[in-house]
Amino acid sequence: MANATTPAATEAGGASAPPDIATVRATARRLLAADAESFEAAEVAEVAEMTARLREDIAGLIPAVEALTRALPKDDVPRACALACLGEARMRLRLGDGDTDRVRLSVAVRMARTANALADHHQALGSRVVGRPQTPAQAGQTRQGAPTRAGHPHPQPAKEIP
Template sequence: MQAIAPEPALEEAPVDLETMRASVRLLLDPDAAPEALPPTGAQLDALTATLRGHIQLLAPEVQQAARQLTPGSIARYSVLGCVWEANSRLEAEPCRRYGGRVGYARRLARALNALVDHHEQLSSRP
């Protein structure tokens, strides 16, 4: 009987923070086009799905990095709070009271922006 060699582990590609920031800017950058209306319809649905995917990809990485910080530290508490907030945004639904679908997408964009900030800060730590 011939032994089957294990498959080599796949190397994970680094997250594309610049693409994530570009997605955030489409909803939150007032200097880009202050007179422009927010995306609607299929474009908004696609952008919302993109933001959700970015959060689902980045939140576990940021959480794992935060767990390497000193237990009980303010930095660790802050980063884990950000991860919790981002995950709670994923569980939420659009609500007319809070801006409908555009408001929901903007909340996702803010959560993603905070995750990217934390990822960059944690990546630059010695």
């Protein structure tokens, strides 16, 4: 099985600017919609192309999110969440493309979810560093309308666990 990894130079900051967040989200949405319908509805070449594009986007978002985390205190919870997401993103970049169509789609969907999560963290941390809201999460709402913690892209837990 071929192992498609991102070169260390790109991951370490070779990319000068992060990819356009709206484009990343649009690509991810298309892949997630293809997963929901079925693999037969998605063309193999298109899935491979979108996966390659998401690999590049993830590789570009990693140094951007990493730079934003450096501006935050070490004990900051959103910073810790973003760092965990960065570890997950690096792991996803080490995934191979897969030997079968089903595995290729599975890898593509995982890339899409990871790209979405990185985009969330990039926007959330960017607004905290700059000091202005950029997403509904900073305004206190998630996509589902649940209240969030200030500056954190994930919804607030239903209740605290003692």
